[in-house]
Amino acid sequence: LDRLLASCALIxxxxxxxxxxxxxxxxxxxxxxxxxxxYDTEKNVILLNGQxxxxxxxxxxxxxxxxxxxxxxxxxxxxxxxxDLLPEPYxxxxxxxxxxxxxxxxxLLFLTSNGQLNHRLTSPRRxxxxxxxxxxxxPAGAEDEEAFARGMDLGDFTTLPAGLERLEDGRxxxxxxxxxxxxxxxxxxxxxxxxxxxxxxxxxxxxxxxxALAPGDFRPLTGEEIRALLTAADMM
Ligand code: URA
Numbered sequence: 730l731d732r733l734l735a736s737c738a739l740i741x742x743x744x745x746x747x748x749x750x751x752x753x754x755x756x757x758x759x760x761x762x763x764x765x766x767x768y769d770t771e772k773n774v775i776l777l778n779g780q781x782x783x784x785x786x787x788x789x790x791x792x793x794x795x796x797x798x799x800x801x802x803x804x805x806x807x808x809x810x811x812x813d814l815l816p817e818p819y820x821x822x823x824x825x826x827x828x829x830x831x832x833x834x835x836x837l838l839f840l841t842s843n844g845q846l847n848h849r850l851t852s853p854r855r856x857x858x859x860x861x862x863x864x865x866x867x868p869a870g871a872e873d874e875e876a877f878a879r880g881m882d883l884g885d886f887t888t889l890p891a892g893l894e895r896l897e898d899g900r901x902x903x904x905x906x907x908x909x910x911x912x913x914x915x916x917x918x919x920x921x922x923x924x925x926x927x928x929x930x931x932x933x934x935x936x937x938x939x940x941a942l943a944p945g946d947f948r949p950l951t952g953e954e955i956r957a958l959l960t961a962a963d964m965m
Pocket of ligand 1: 829830831834911912913914915916928
């Protein structure tokens with residue numbers, strides 16, 4: 730219980746133990762002072778200071794990554810990373826980034842300390858679809874759509890079939906990728922003689938960027954969003 734409290738309420742183990750000793754924790758309606766019991770936040774109603782404790786002990790966050798921030802969790806050269814944008818308790822929970830996004834790209838970044846989920850969403854075998862909004866220097870045409878759908882030989886690898894949906898006059902497109910190789914979308918358009926001028930990730934599997942998040946803002950995922958991701962990864 731003390732470990733569950735610490736990870737779900739983002740407090741230290743010591744703080745969790747002192748809350749227990751002080752009688753500030755109840756489980757299913759009774760005060761619980763023993764940190765050793767095994768409980769579940771869905772099956773048991775656990776209250777800390779009268780507030781329901783939720784979650785499975787992992788952190789699940791979405792960040793609207795701004796342009797100029799690295800999608801890594803640490804950088805040796807001291808550049809700003811996604812982790813730097815989170816408050817300390819979230820940093821301490823040690824979330825990893827699920828699927829890199831270029832420094833000059835922006836939009837949905839999903840961070841979680843659930844390593845198994847991270848691995849499953851990014852493993853080549855069961856890659857989740859990712860959708861990007863792309864702005865181009867020249868309109869994409871039907872031939873580009875076909876080339877994306879066929880898959881293209883980029884020299885070091887051949888892309889899997891990808892979705893290309895043209896919006897407006899073709900300078901704005903929605904691209905759906907099943908994989909996520911380095912600079913993949915930029916390289917695919919360069920192969921077609923076009924330059925990507927703006928790249929925004931909108932979704933990863935069932936998880937969609939919350940339009941209420943301004944660039945640089947983050948929020949924890951809802952229970953529904955977490956369940957959808959765990960289901961997509963065959964973990965529920
Ligand atoms: N494709 C790119 O070129 N860059 C990204 O960050 C993601 C997909």
